[in-house]
Amino acid sequence: MTITLLHPGEMGAAVGTCLVSRGNRVVWASENRSEASRKRAIDARLEDLKTLACALAVSDAVLSICVPSGAFDVAREVAAKRFRGVYIDANAISPAHSREIGQMVEAVGASFVDGGIIGLPPTPKRTTRLYLAGPKAADIAALFDGSQTEGIAMDRAIGAASALKVCYAAWSKGETALLGIIRSLAKFEGVDEALLKEWNDSQPGVAQKSEQIAARAFKAWRWAGEMEEIAAAFDAANLPSGFLANAEIYGRLAGFKDCPQRPSIDEVSRSLRVPATS
Amino acid sequence: MTITLLHPGEMGAAVGTCLVSRGNRVVWASENRSEASRKRAIDARLEDLKTLACALAVSDAVLSICVPSGAFDVAREVAAKRFRGVYIDANAISPAHSREIGQMVEAVGASFVDGGIIGLPPTPKRTTRLYLAGPKAADIAALFDGSQTEGIAMDRAIGAASALKVCYAAWSKGETALLGIIRSLAKFEGVDEALLKEWNDSQPGVAQKSEQIAARAFKAWRWAGEMEEIAAAFDAANLPSGFLANAEIYGRLAGFKDCPQRPSIDEVSRSLRVPATS
Numbered sequence: 001m002t003i004t005l006l007h008p009g010e011m012g013a014a015v016g017t018c019l020v021s022r023g024n025r026v027v028w029a030s031e032n033r034s035e036a037s038r039k040r041a042i043d044a045r046l047e048d049l050k051t052l053a054c055a056l057a058v059s060d061a062v063l064s065i066c067v068p069s070g071a072f073d074v075a076r077e078v079a080a081k082r083f084r085g086v087y088i089d090a091n092a093i094s095p096a097h098s099r100e101i102g103q104m105v106e107a108v109g110a111s112f113v114d115g116g117i118i119g120l121p122p123t124p125k126r127t128t129r130l131y132l133a134g135p136k137a138a139d140i141a142a143l144f145d146g147s148q149t150e151g152i153a154m155d156r157a158i159g160a161a162s163a164l165k166v167c168y169a170a171w172s173k174g175e176t177a178l179l180g181i182i183r184s185l186a187k188f189e190g191v192d193e194a195l196l197k198e199w200n201d202s203q204p205g206v207a208q209k210s211e212q213i214a215a216r217a218f219k220a221w222r223w224a225g226e227m228e229e230i231a232a233a234f235d236a237a238n239l240p241s242g243f244l245a246n247a248e249i250y251g252r253l254a255g256f257k258d259c260p261q262r263p264s265i266d267e268v269s270r271s272l273r274v275p276a277t278s
Numbered sequence: 279m280t281i282t283l284l285h286p287g288e289m290g291a292a293v294g295t296c297l298v299s300r301g302n303r304v305v306w307a308s309e310n311r312s313e314a315s316r317k318r319a320i321d322a323r324l325e326d327l328k329t330l331a332c333a334l335a336v337s338d339a340v341l342s343i344c345v346p347s348g349a350f351d352v353a354r355e356v357a358a359k360r361f362r363g364v365y366i367d368a369n370a371i372s373p374a375h376s377r378e379i380g381q382m383v384e385a386v387g388a389s390f391v392d393g394g395i396i397g398l399p400p401t402p403k404r405t406t407r408l409y410l411a412g413p414k415a416a417d418i419a420a421l422f423d424g425s426q427t428e429g430i431a432m433d434r435a436i437g438a439a440s441a442l443k444v445c446y447a448a449w450s451k452g453e454t455a456l457l458g459i460i461r462s463l464a465k466f467e468g469v470d471e472a473l474l475k476e477w478n479d480s481q482p483g484v485a486q487k488s489e490q491i492a493a494r495a496f497k498a499w500r501w502a503g504e505m506e507e508i509a510a511a512f513d514a515a516n517l518p519s520g521f522l523a524n525a526e527i528y529g530r531l532a533g534f535k536d537c538p539q540r541p542s543i544d545e546v547s548r549s550l551r552v553p554a555t556s
Contacts, residue, residue, distance in 0.1 A: 095467060118476060129476070156468060163467035168476060170460050171484060178456065181517045182448050188515040189373060189441035190434060198396060198407070198446060206449060237466040238551045239459045240527055242520005249518055273516045 001025070001143060004055040004062045005046060006074050007033060012065035013040040014121035015090075015130065018147035019063075020045045029055045053081055061086040061140070062110075065117070068092050068225040075101040082108045086136050090115035092169060092226045094233040095159035102134070102158050111136050114158040116165030122148035131161040166233040170243070173223055174230075177246045179206070180213030184269035213253075214265045220253035251276040279303070279421060282333040282340045283324060284352050285311060290343035291318040292399035293368075293408065296425035297341075298323045307333045331359055339364040339418070340388075343395070346370050346503040353379045360386045364414050368393035370447060370504045372511040373437035380412070380436050389414050392436040394443030400426035409439040444511040448521070451501055452508075455524045457484070458491030462547035491531075492543045498531035529554040 002025040005016045016026045028041050029052045041048060049055040056062070062083060064074045071091040078087060087105040089098055089112070102112035113136050119128035126148065132141050133154045141151030154160050186192040199207045224247045231243035252272050256263055263271075280303040283294045294304045306319050307330045319326060327333040334340070340361060342352045349369040356365060365383040367376055367390070380390035391414050397406035404426065410419050411432045419429030432438050464470040477485040502525045509521035530550050534541055541549075 119480065131472070154469075154472060156472075160467065160469050160472075163463070164469045164472050164476065167460050167464045167467075167469065167473045170463070171457065171477075171481070174456050175453070178452050179449065181512060181519055182445050184517055185441070185448070185512060185515050186445045188517075189438065189445075189511075191432075191438050191442045191445065194409070194432060194434075194438075194442050195445045198442065199449075202397065203449070233467075234459060234463060237463050238553075239462055239466075240523040240530075241459055242523040245518040245520040245523075252518075275516075 001061065002027060002059045003143075004028065004052075004059040006052075006062060006064050006078070007066055008037050008041040008044060008046060009066065010040070011117060011121045012063075013044040013046070014123070015063070015065060015117070015128070015149050016041075016046050017044040018122055018144055018149040021147050022143060022145065024143055025058075027055045027059065052077060056081050056083045056085075059083075059085055061088060063088045063090060065090050067222050068229045071097065071101060075104055079105050079108050079110070084109040086111045086113060086140065088113040088115050088132070088140055089162075090117050090130060091162075092116070092165055092229060093162055094166060094229045094236065095163040096232065096236050097229065098162040099159050112158060113137055113140050114161045115140075116161035116163075116168075118165060118168050124148065131164050133160040134158045137161075163233065166230050169226060170230050170234075170241075173226065173250075174243070174246060175209070176212045176216055177227075177249045179210040180268065181249060181272060183210050183213070183265060184272040187266070187269045188273065211265055214263055214268045217253045217256040217263050217268050217271075218259060220250040221257040223250040224248075224254065248276065279339065280305060280337045281421075282306065282330075282337040284330075284340060284342050284356070285344055286315050286319040286322060286324060287344065288318070289395060289399045290341075291322040291324070292401070293341070293343060293395070293406070293427050294319075294324050295322045296400055296422055296427035300421060300423065300425050302421055303336075305333045305337065330355060334359050334361045334363075337361075337363055339366060341366045341368060341393075343368050345500050346507045349375065349379060353382055357383050357386050357388070362387040364389045364391060364418065366391040366393050366410070366418055367440075368395050368408060370394070370443055370507060371440055372444060372507045372514065373441040374510065374514050375507065376440040377437050390436060391415055391418050392439045393418075394439035394441075394446075396443060396446050402426065409442050411438040412436045415439075441511065444508050447504060448508050448512075448519075451504070451528075452521070452524060453487070454490045454494055455505075455527045457488040458546065459527060459550060461488050461491070461543060462550040465544070465547045466551065489543055492541055492546045495531045495534040495541050495546050495549075496537060498528040499535040502526075502529040502532065526554065 087110045113134045116131045122128040137153035141153040144151035186195040227247035234241035305325045365388045391412045400406040415431035419431040422429035464473045505525035512519035
């Protein structure tokens with residue numbers, strides 16, 4: 001099977017490698033993409049067909065893996081080319097947004113599969129789960145059989161894979177954000193040492209987990225948009241959530257993108273108290 | 279030493295018992311209090327002096343332990359009687375609110391101690407920490423020596439004990455609220471089973487922790503106000519937080535107060551999706 005991968009970011013390239021390892025042809029379009037993407041695509045053994053039109057012309061499926069804010073644009077471009085194969089959106093977006101994208105691509109004759117990726121990018125030593133929902137979910141899951149990406153077809157309607165991803169990320173990234181602002185407040189109020197002692201006495205493991213925000217700060221720039229998707233998912237279910245605050249929290253750490261050094265918890269705590277300039 | 283306890287709720291009565299066990303005289307004022315308070319006061323061996331005026335007239339100190347929304351009113355009543363002993367506010371309020379209460383009672387000649395209680399109410403088998411800040415913190419901490427309430431004098435300005443309590447509760451109660459809305463969303467989207475499986479595979483312990491909200495629902499009515507105090511503390515430090523959403527989350531569970539049976543996670547999940555009628 002031939003699959004167009006849009007786009008080879010860190011996660012996309014790693015998942016693409018898994019498809020290639022199972023004998024699939026994976027193509028991409030380097031037009032308007034960065035040098036970093038090109039390098040990742042070469043390492044992942046993806047075939048560069050230069051333009052989206054050329055890639056789609058030979059493809060049975062499109063796999064969209066990008067930042068949440070790019071999911072609609074990618075789908076729109078593909079739908080504009082009247083792609084009629086299988087369109088898989090594997091982005092961290094709300095179930096409602098996934099359904100909207102599904103309607104958009106189905107309107108021109110494509111089949112839609114809703115996807116959600118859970119885990120860090122797969123490596124030879126680490127597997128990642130790609131949850132899939134919709135009538136063709138099992139066919140797409142099968143493409144990954146035996147690779148380091150585990151395709152899991154859910155016996156559920158379109159939106160379920162995105163919902164599962166939202167729930168999972170709401171905890172993992174919500175927890176990190178919450179502990180981050182707590183450490184920042186504790187430092188601001190001069191009680192950080194007392195808090196760490198109390199946590200170590202009565203909540204084993206929490207002190208250590210509260211340092212995660214420093215280790216993850218370099219990814220914060222792409223989490224801000226995901227927090228907005230999570231907020232939308234809670235809103236649609238009439239559930240109050242603080243995820244717009246989490247979007248602001250990660251937005252304030254966006255400056256750590258591509259920094260050569262991991263920031264200290266002190267540096268992160270200070271950054272959290274300064275509104276993002278957008 | 280004679281201490282007026284305002285008021286013998288679940289926590290107050292238990293902390294009062296610790297003072298009594300160390301030979302202190304602990305008095306309270308039953309005027310306008312509930313039958314439940316009276317029963318708790320008797321069990322805790324507190325001496326009922328009927329009115330606040332009578333209690334204050336014999337007291338060296340006042341210990342305020344009530345719901346966060348009551349902290350100001352209690353302090354105002356005591357200040358109105360021109361109490362000049364030591365006033366200890368041990369409520370779950372923001373550092374700024376604690377400092378305001380301190381100014382109010384000091385204006386009439388009292389000394390102020392900022393307090394924060396961490397842990398469940400003390401029992402013969404379980405200790406609780408009472409953090410204290412301010413010039414008289416060590417004197418008050420000493421009253422509890424050898425009891426099941428551990429008095430901890432912080433070498434910090436007034437507000438530090440409240441700040442520590444805010445940070446601690448922000449995690450313990452914020453975590454419970456976050457996991458609660460995630461389970462509710464998962465059920466709404468039909469992916470609860472898949473989420474529990476994924477958590478059990480990749481996040482050991484989280485599935486079990488996500489049931490905490492059902493076990494704690496009967497306390498939610500008094501946590502809503504505490505969430506507002508926590509929100510105020512983050513605001514004052516220029517930190518974005520979702521704690522007003524947490525106030526709404528616990529407000530939606532207020533109906534479980536005094537219910538004879540612990541609700542199921544299904545019942546809690548449904549309640550979370552229905553706005554509180556206030």
